Amino acid sequence: MQARNQADWTSAAGAAPAPVEPLVDGLTTWCREGNRSPDVDRGHRLLAALTQSRTDASRRRPLTCALLTGWQRLIxxxxxVRFRRGDAFAKGGRERYALTPHTQRDFERCLRDSTDPRVPLASRAARAYLDVAFFHPFADGNARLAMLTLGYVLELEGVRLDQVGPLQTTRLADDAVGAADLAALVLVLIRSTRQRATRPPHHGSTSPLEPPDQLHRDERT
Incomplete structure (x- = not known):
């Protein structure tokens, strides 16, 4: 929570264009690949959860722990599936996420922040992603759920990305600067998706999924 509170979410990312309809649905592609798992059913389960999340978005359902639990059952x-009953560990045990009598309540409060109009969309999506990752609400599958949660926050504003792979890097719970960097990366992905979706085709053009130079720079930092 300390890093979450220290991150400058309002300055981390500027205004994002909306709506954004990509040439390629990056989140669907990511789900079909099963997050690169040898378990073939994993991709099918992810797609089912994504479909449900988008149905929920079309109905403007609030982002709550109960909503996430429904997606997690599909994942x-x-x-x-239920909220964890003890401490959670990640990164080979190097990070510990303690369980207190207030953990679930605090998680619910953080999820409500995903609709705060004072915070730019990219920051809200990144923050919700990290909330799931670091509250670690369930015993398994939190990384997959975090990605769907990020997509849900964007979906409510009519924004879809044409790629989500750059978001999958190791992040630390106490890294406020890294949290802000994630928000900036989400904004780059939104803008580059819109750019690729709206630019006219021309001879010798690169693949529609090739990110712009700015995205390459962000991935290296």
Whole structure:
């Protein structure tokens, strides 16, 4: 929570264009690949969860723990998913996410922040992603859920990305600068998606999924 509160979310990313309809649906592609897992059913489960999340977005359902639990049941293919009952660990045990009597309540409050109009869209999406990653609400599948949560916040504003792979890097719970950098990267992805979707085709053009120079710079930092 300390890094979350320290990050300058209002300055981390500027205004994002909306709506954005990509040439290629990056989140659907990511789900179909099953997050590069050898488990072929994993991709099918992710697609089912993505479909449900977009149905929920079309109905403007608030982002709550109950909503995420429904997606997580589809992601894991299990009906018995519930908020974790003990401390969680990640990165080979190097990070510990303690469970307190207030953890779930604090998580719900953070999820409500995803609609705060004072914070730019890219920052809200990045922050919701990190909330899921670092509250670690479920015993398994939190990284996949975090990606769907980011997509949900964007979907509510009519924004879809043509690629999400650059978002998948290791992040630290106490890194406020890294949190702000993620928001900036989300903004770059939104703008580059719109640019590729709206620019006229020309001879010798690069692949529609080739990111602009700015995105390459962000990925190297």
């Amino acid at each position: 894991l293919g299990r009906p018995d």
